[in-house]
Amino acid sequence: MNLLRSLKLKNRMILILGLMALVQTGLIGVFAVQYLHQSLEEQIGQRALHVAKTIAAMPQISEAVSQRNTAYLQPISMLLAKKTQARFVVIGDKQGIRLAHPSHEKIGFSMADDDGDDGGIALIEGEGYISKALGSLGWSMRGKAPIYALDQQEIIGVVSVGYHLDQVDGVINRYRLTLVAVIGLSFLLSAVIAVWFANHFKKAIFGLEPEQIAHLFDEQKATLETVREGIIAINCEGIITIFNRNAIKTLGLSENTQLTGRSIEDVLPESAMSEVLRTGQPQFDCEVWLHNDVYIVNRIPLQQGNQVTGVVSSFRRKDELDLVSKKLTRIRQYADNLRSQAHEYTNKLHTIAGLIQLDAKDEAMAFIGQENQEHQELIHLLLEAVPDPILAGFLLGKYNRAREVGLQLVIDPDSHMTELPDRLPREQLVSIIGNLIDNALEATLLHKGPGGQVNLSMTDLGNDLIFEVEDQGAGVSEIEEQQIFDKGFTSKTEAGHGIGLHLVKGLLKNLGGTITLEKGDEEGCRFIVYIPKSYT
Known part of the structure; x- marks a missing residue:
């Protein structure tokens, strides 16, 4: 965190937006790869099941299984596997004993030796199904379907068609490479956007860093609180955005009163700040009656270009200003008296001195x-x-x-x-x-x-x-x-x-x-x- 704060705003935005792009793209990519992996496996499984049902429905296969004609089933299974691009086609009897297998030496043994599944679901329930298993030929998606006798009354065997998952891994690897490229491009694009946005943002905040803005905000707040006059600022909608404690005190409100976010009309009904907001003309040294007191008020519009974006008003009770004026008036009176008397008595002394000189x-x-x-x-x-x-x-x-x-x-x-x-x-x-x-x-x-x-x-x-x-x-x-x-x-x-x-x-x-x-x-x-x- 300290390292992040030590960086300039532009570098922070590049780093943050870049990391966001990496995280977002990475999460989306992982989800996409997982979804693609599952979709491909499901498609391969459905294909395996479809091929298995097609082979099981062939009369020649049904007749050969009923006769346990391994000599016929072995080559035909190899041919069907090649034609359907399957990794293997295994045919078993109703006890799950292999009648055809890509490895000739496995014929005559239980299909359960491959993956623990001898096709019992298909043989007992007569329904085809899909499974993923590690068999003697590696991981594969398998589709298994029951083989019925020619009269369709009795289940006499089972067909297992498998497709190796190496094909799925190959597709996924290609997508992973594409994903890495997309993530890299996203990061570069994010960096470019971050540079543009940072330049635009810094121009809007006069080239200041966030810490400098926070420091200026604290200075402004402290300055407002030290000013003896009440100060209130509103935005273009007449909503109070800034005020100081002397504004609360001068208006006779509770110390805990919060003015931010309130309409100026709610706090100062019929306030002329709305007029300044509308006309854009400042008002200086206006006397206003409020709560049986007279206030001296100044109102100055805030402008961006030719548009008035708000108004700042400062106000102070007139009796406070009158007190200062009273002191100045007295000093002025004393000064005038002393000046007049000094000048007058200088002339009189000159006259007296002249009379004495003339005896x-x-x-x-x-x-x-x-x-x-x-x-x-x-x-x-x-x-x-x-x-x-x-x-x-x-x-x-x-x-x-x-x-x-x-x-x-x-x-x-x-x-x-x-x-x-x-x-x-x-x-x-x-x-x-x-x-x-x-x-x-x-x-x-x-x-x-x-x-x-x-x-x-x-x-x-x-x-x-x-x-x-x-x-x-x-x-x-x-x-x-x-x-x-x-x-x-x-x-x-x-x-x-x-x-x-x-x-x-x-x-x-x-x-x-x-x-x-x-x-x-x-x-x-x-x-x-x-x-x-x-x-x-």
Whole structure:
């Protein structure tokens, strides 16, 4: 077995198919030779019996036997043996004593001396029969028939006709030679077929050996189990062929659940994998509700040529991705805050340094006090109106960002946002408000230039959280109002725009909120966001 495993696939297939051909051909050949041997013996036996009955029915033989005329029977038996190509023709009387025999010296002795059979069955029962025996003349097939008197009333003797089995052995030997030749040709043909099949098979499996395929299978299985996402693959009939344990865990199924061989519709009713299987179009980052949870799903078709042979789907609960997004959002906020503050305070330090160099100490002290007072007022407002640290830190960062580009972010001092629901995803909230503020800053800077301002007001009175962001931009036409939330729509010529407001609309849809657009008090636009407190 170890030797077999050490061989290449092609050599294994040649050896295995060759041995199979040898065994099959050998078994068939042995059966054929045995069957032929028995058939030939049976045919020779029937021929011997037929000749024996023919001789027994001759009147001359019957009369000579009744007269015990050995002088007549001896030469006629020799002549009949020659004519019928028999090995011998022996004639005996009703006691089984030889009256004719190829060996003259055996005449007068019992026929039982040859093979222990004196023709008693034929003499007693009057029926012919066939026997195979080793007599004085060697192995032979014998046919024995009773000789009746001329009146057909009395059995007076027996005729034994034998054919030597050397003829049978000669025929069998010729067939054996033919069989050996057939076995050799079968082995060669099997080797040729094995080479062709092995080449074709290895091409189909990319030239890999079975052990390499097994190793790759183990690697694939281990890889699937280490992936944190759930993975399910189906074939062209929608039957599950591959899955990992995280798929079981993510779907909330029992750990011992076996999905292989089951229809995807049974496991995930109305799964879009069937659609991908039909259209061949991949689907990326789709949000799907299942078992009261939101999943982020990717579906990719498997293709051979132009034919879709299956689909692989990976999925993960959205809250896990949201957790990662939340961490990234916080880091990003901190980075933006630090960058904005560093840039802002660098400019302020340069201003203070310049005033000191000009010996304007009073002005420098007033400037320092003013800056400190503005910052303290903002921090005091955020601490009282927005106790949530994530939202407060986010607004402080946007305030500094506005100062950095020469604008003002004015937060309504009457703002109040203390009743944020615990389950409200903070990363989604700051993404919504952040996109609106960024758009407002950009529109104001583009239309008004440095010195413009963006107003923000917040309230949590009532059943909704309400945020208003007002800019001093050029405003939005009635036609643009109908398209402003469409993905890719933008009034700017630079690439990379047209995503923010579409993202805001999508996030609000997940939170059950809405957004409206109206003209500002003086110019520009005012975006109003409503988020229900009852979000769960």
